[in-house]
Amino acid sequence: MRLALFLSVAGFGFGSTILTLNTTPLETSSAGPFTLDFQLNEGDGGSNNYNQVTLSNFGFGGGSVSGVPTSSTGGITVTPSPFAVLLAETSFFNDVQFDFTPGSSLSFTFSSTTNNDPVAPDTFTFAIYDNSGNEIATTNPSGFDSFVEVDLPSGNAGVNTILSGSAPGASVMLNPPTQGSSSSPSVPEPSYFAAISLLAAALVWKTRRGPEV
Numbered sequence: 001m002r003l004a005l006f007l008s009v010a011g012f013g014f015g016s017t018i019l020t021l022n023t024t025p026l027e028t029s030s031a032g033p034f035t036l037d038f039q040l041n042e043g044d045g046g047s048n049n050y051n052q053v054t055l056s057n058f059g060f061g062g063g064s065v066s067g068v069p070t071s072s073t074g075g076i077t078v079t080p081s082p083f084a085v086l087l088a089e090t091s092f093f094n095d096v097q098f099d100f101t102p103g104s105s106l107s108f109t110f111s112s113t114t115n116n117d118p119v120a121p122d123t124f125t126f127a128i129y130d131n132s133g134n135e136i137a138t139t140n141p142s143g144f145d146s147f148v149e150v151d152l153p154s155g156n157a158g159v160n161t162i163l164s165g166s167a168p169g170a171s172v173m174l175n176p177p178t179q180g181s182s183s184s185p186s187v188p189e190p191s192y193f194a195a196i197s198l199l200a201a202a203l204v205w206k207t208r209r210g211p212e213v
Contacts, residue, residue, distance in 0.1 A: 018110075021105065023061065023105055034102060034131070035128065037127045040074075043117035051152050052075070053087045060102075069096050072097075087124070100128070125150075126147055145167075148162075
């Protein structure tokens with residue numbers, strides 16, 4: 001029974017989301033070249049590392065992205081091949097940007113931990129900068145010029161996702177991204193690893209102690 005319990009917990013994971021943006025208008029826009037911006041802000045203003053976000057399985061619809069960041073601040077880890085980005089809360093502001101050559105679409109899988117920040121939500125945003133160094137303006141109601149905003153749990157609120165399109169008068173007009181489900185696991189909670197460690201230790205202790213009489 002103890003071994004079965006351990007294997008059951010070890011197989012547990014968290015779902016993830018596929019986000020897809022139609023970037024066809026960017027291909028011929030005079031507002032390019034463009035820059036992708038991924039950001040994770042700490043809700044309580046500290047660096048307590050409550051949560052982390054993983055972006056993977058990128059698709060560029062015939063376009064491309066530089067695997068080397070043009071700027072990076074805070075807890076950022078980039079894997080160039082296959083291209084993936086990890087954002088962790090080592091500071092209040094965790095941000096990374098990449099040169100982007102648009103194709104017909106941009107898609108990636110978003111996954112994260114969902115630990116509760118008791119003060120305010122830890123917030124992930126995805127935005128695109130134009131050649132003037134400004135974010136393409138969006139209809140995001142929170143005041144971020146982002147196409148994707150994910151507010152992680154805080155207080156009694158769960159995960160909140162806001163998908164936005166370009167605002168009227170923006171340098172490029174883009175529709176809001178679409179959201180789909182993915183079967184790939186997301187980043188496990190830190191408490192998940194703690195549970196695994198405790199169960200493993202209990203199993204080893206039981207094995208060394210020998211069978212009960």
